[in-house]
Amino acid sequence: MPLPSSSHFVLIPSYNPGAKVFDTVQAARAQWAPVWVVVDGSTDGTAEQLQALAEQDEGLEVFVLPTNQGKGSAVLHGLDEAARRGFTHALTMDSDGQHPAELIPRFMQASARRPDAMILGKPVFDASAPLLRVRGRKVSNAWANLETLWMGIGDSLYGFRVYPVEPLRKVMRGQRWMRRFDFDPEAVVRLAWQGVQPVNLDAPVKYFSAGEGGVSHFNYLRDNTLLTWMHSRLLAGFLLRLPVLIWRRWIGSRR
Template identity: 40%
Template sequence: MKMVFIIPVYNHPHYLNELMAYLKQFGHDIIIVNDGSNYDTSKILKTLAQGEHVTLIEHAQNMGKGQAVMSGLKQARISGYSHALQLDADGQHCWQDISKFLEAAQKNPSAMVIGQPIFDQSVPKKRLYGRYATHIWVWINTLSLEIKDSMCGFRVYPLDATLKIMDQYTLRPRMGFDSEILVYLKWEGTPFINVPTKVIYPEDGISHFNVWDDNVELTKMHTSLFFGMLARLPKLLRHQIKG
């Protein structure tokens, strides 16, 4: 197993230095994707990229979180890594749980390891209800409850299976990517490991979730996946029976 960290960044300057310092203890290379950030954030990223074992990919303009992650995953393949741990830069994720994700991936190298959020009182209720709606759609579209939370950006990708799907399908470039890629992986028979992890919404946190645009995208995505599920129904039912 050859692991790399992937950090998508769009105007999240508050935790970058602290996060990068924390990641050094694991001894893995880091790919940062600057998704068209402003001057101040880009300046921090350029400084961090001068360190050892850090690769910086820069989008000239904001292309969406999903596209940022895909750029990082493609670079990881080019560089010869087998697995990529994605971690968001907005301070929501519990860095102390990184070792749990790495251990789960080491023990289950063919699996997709995903975070199962444990929220505190800081979570906005509208966002929480929206997540449950997406969970229900994912369970319907996979005919399975195996994916406990499809929207958590704390996860480990097995690169061979993931890049195979990225080569085959045109995936959503924004917030829908996190859920969409998991549905495709499930359809292809990838096993899943859910790792419970605390998730907070910091007071100085910056959210780029656009209530209208992103919800419209998610609705279109779930509808498309539903018809994709119907087309694959015999195959999925066979998997259920074998399971």
């Protein structure tokens, strides 16, 4: 098992993920310490089993929220605790086994080289990826790149990424949004507005069928409505910030 880091930790928000969460946690622990799981009001019994695992593993810590509050809220809970303990960077990954735990060290090393940046996973899809999901995310990516004046966000939706803790906490505490499914794209856009540069690294993504133990909470109508509302808000914010964003790009081009 790796020695624990005092600056970087793995943060896994989890809501009714099924048995895949145990594979995810064990794979993450094989690569990094500490690993934190924030159970977001799960009702499938995984919270108790994860707590039992944590009792046997000093590198694993489990936080249990009493009710389901959304992915963003679970992440913020972890960030607040991380700030209290002096951690500076959090690698977020989903609990359902879709993200590549073996790349955790590479992403952490990239963050150590660029602590001012956000290290964003850029998904590499295989045949398991639903075509509608692959095509649909192109719309969100196009909006995110427009809203940041093409700062270089490779993928706005892929949640395997390393955030600097304090900039993200400041952004989230500064407004009421970024608490549910639409957390990931709003986080990168708002951090880009604050001058946090993106660094993109390719990372595979695996979609598991129900027969393989895959669990999906994605609802096309509900979640695409959330994304549409989110990008409407961000577009308004982009227009207000446009002079500043243009100035930054101009200054950056002269360096």
